Amino acid sequence: MTDADVTKVRSLLGRYSGGDLSAIEELIAPEFFTYAPGADEPTATEIFAGFAADLRAAAPDLAIDIPDLAPGDDGRLHGSAVLTGTHSGPLFGATSTGRDFRIEIPVTLRTANGRYAVNAELAPPEAVAILRSIGLVPPADQMHLPLKEPVVVPDFLLKVLFTGQVADKPCPHLAGVRVTQPTTDRCDDCGPDDVWPALRMCLTCGHVGCCDTSTNKHAKLHWEQSGHPLMRSIRMDEGWIWCYEDSAFFQRRTLESIEARLAGNA
Amino acid sequence: MAYMVHQRFASAIRDAYGGKAERSEIQRQLDEARRTRDWLEALEIDGQLRASLVEPIAIVEDAFRGLLGASRTGRDAVR
Numbered sequence: 001m002t003d004a005d006v007t008k009v010r011s012l013l014g015r016y017s018g019g020d021l022s023a024i025e026e027l028i029a030p031e032f033f034t035y036a037p038g039a040d041e042p043t044a045t046e047i048f049a050g051f052a053a054d055l056r057a058a059a060p061d062l063a064i065d066i067p068d069l070a071p072g073d074d075g076r077l078h079g080s081a082v083l084t085g086t087h088s089g090p091l092f093g094a095t096s097t098g099r100d101f102r103i104e105i106p107v108t109l110r111t112a113n114g115r116y117a118v119n120a121e122l123a124p125p126e127a128v129a130i131l132r133s134i135g136l137v138p139p140a141d142q143m144h145l146p147l148k149e150p151v152v153v154p155d156f157l158l159k160v161l162f163t164g165q166v167a168d169k170p171c172p173h174l175a176g177v178r179v180t181q182p183t184t185d186r187c188d189d190c191g192p193d194d195v196w197p198a199l200r201m202c203l204t205c206g207h208v209g210c211c212d213t214s215t216n217k218h219a220k221l222h223w224e225q226s227g228h229p230l231m232r233s234i235r236m237d238e239g240w241i242w243c244y245e246d247s248a249f250f251q252r253r254t255l256e257s258i259e260a261r262l263a264g265n266a
Numbered sequence: 267m268a269y270m271v272h273q274r275f276a277s278a279i280r281d282a283y284g285g286k287a288e289r290s291e292i293q294r295q296l297d298e299a300r301r302t303r304d305w306l307e308a309l310e311i312d313g314q315l316r317a318s319l320v321e322p323i324a325i326v327e328d329a330f331r332g333l334l335g336a337s338r339t340g341r342d343a344v345r
Contacts, residue, residue, distance in 0.1 A: 124275060125322055128268045137268045140317030153267065161271045213269040217328075224335055242270070247277035 001071045001111055009069060009077065009109065009116060016052060017063035024052040029112035033119045035166035041253075044117065047156055058096065058134075059085035066107065077109040081120075087134055093151040094135040103130055120160075127161055144215045147197050155240050155251035162242070162249045169248035173229050174241075177258050179206040182234045189218040198235035200242075203258075204228035211235075220244065272322050276329035284333055296330035303327055 015023035030043035037043050042050075055062055062085035069079035083103040087096045106121040122130070131137040136151055153161075160166055182201045187210040190196065196210035200219035205228060209218030219231055229245040232238075232255060239252035283292055306319045 124272045125318075128271050128321070129318075131268070131271070139314045140268070140321050141313050143268055143317075143321070158267070158270075161267075162273055163277070164274050211269075212273075213267070220328075220332075224332060247273065247280065 001075055001077050001109075003071070005077060005109075005111060005116075006069050006071070010066065013064045013066065017065070019056075021049065021053055021056060024049050027116055029115035029117045031112060032117050032166045033108075033110070042156075045115070048118070050154075051157070054091060055083075058089045058091035059087055059101070060089070061085045069109075072108075075110070077116075079107060081105045081107045091134060092136060092153050094149050097133075097135045099133075101133055103133070105130075131161075143197070143213050144195070145197065146195055150236060152236055152238060155238075158240060159249040159251060163247065168250060168254075169243075169246055171230075171243045171246040171248040171250070173243055173245065174250070174254070174258065177203040177230060177262070179203060180232065180255060180259050180262065182206065182208050184208050185234075187214075187216070187218050189221075190216055198233060198238075200231040201234045202226070202228045203230040203232055203241065208234065268321060269325065272325040275322060275325050276332075279326065279329040280333065283330070284336070287333075289334070292330055292333050296327065296334055299323060299327035299330055 009027065012023045012027040016027075025045055028045045028048040030037065030045050032044045035044060062083065064081060064083050066079040066081050069077055072078045081104070083105070084101065086098070086100050088098060089096050108119045108121065109116045111117075128137060132139065135149075136153060137143075138145070138147065156166075159168075163169065179201075180203060182199075183206060185199070185208075187194070187196055187199060187208060189209055194210070194214075194216060196214035196216070198211040198213070199208055200211050201208045202219070202222055205226070207219075207222050207226070207228070209220075209222050210216050211233075212220050223229055223231070223244045229243050230241060231244070232241045239255040241250040241255055242248070243250075283295070287295075303320055303323045306316065306323060309316055309319070
């Protein structure tokens with residue numbers, strides 16, 4: 001990686017900041033550092049292009065630059081991506097905050113056939129702070145309450161945020177899924193006055209419990225007591241899967257492939 | 267969602283301590299996490315700021331409590 005790469009990356013980001021969404025497709029390689037999409041999976045180029053369009057819709061004046069981008073001794077580019085703009089439109093179901101924002105994210109880029117694979121390096125508290133600043137996560141003292149807005153963050157982004165990586169982690173428990181659809185829309189383990197932000201369903205026995213952000217954490221308690229490690233989100237249209245034992249996250253398409261397998265076995 | 271983002275701390279703790287550490291060591295770590303959370307919760311600062319400080323340490327405490335529970339029940343604490 002050379003200074004020519006730095007110039008090229010900053011030029012493409014400049015085009016995106018000027019409103020040219022196609023610059024992202026020219027910038028981003030189809031694969032991430034640890035993400036090699038299968039034949040039926042979206043490429044990194046497509047994923048980033050989708051995010052870029054979503055961000056542009058939420059902040060039409062969005063500008064992205066990496067002012068300190070420079071080649072490192074490891075053959076990669078390093079710097080801090082700086083996103084600035086005004087949050088004036090909805091994003092992933094959250095209404096706009098109307099506020100100006102400035103978000104700084106450390107990134108590493110490596111070259112891949114003339115385009116670039118981007119890896120963002122955010123510690124969990126930093127990631128949460130960013131999500132809060134754009135209204136996707138409630139204030140810390142309101143986390144246990146039902147969400148006020150129909151926020152649904154794309155599965156892929158959740159996977160990165162929850163696990164710190166884009167590749168699926170191995171999980172032998174997926175083969176043991178027996179049920180996928182809930183039969184209730186409440187946490188029966190909670191009291192009549194309890195509230196929760198979201199519900200999770202056990203994919204072994206169908207138990208439905210309140211999520212880990214809730215006060216009672218009955219879904220997690222169910223895993224601890226039963227040993228059933230896999231749960232899915234049943235909040236709104238979400239269908240992502242979490243394995244408590246393997247700390248593994250799977251996107252909705254994994255649930256859909258399991259459902260197809262179960263239907264084939266029926 | 268924030269709990270799950272912080273879950274990366276819990277995953278790291280389970281990787282480091284699950285199945286390897288002595289039960290007394292996990293108990294010691296749990297006590298430290300609990301003490302830290304109690305201290306943070308007692309800070310007389312803005313409630314939202316205080317809650318954001320408590321948020322990650324509560325995950326750490328949960329992780330050690332889970333490991334301790336697993337060692338009690340005989341359940342494998344790690345994959």
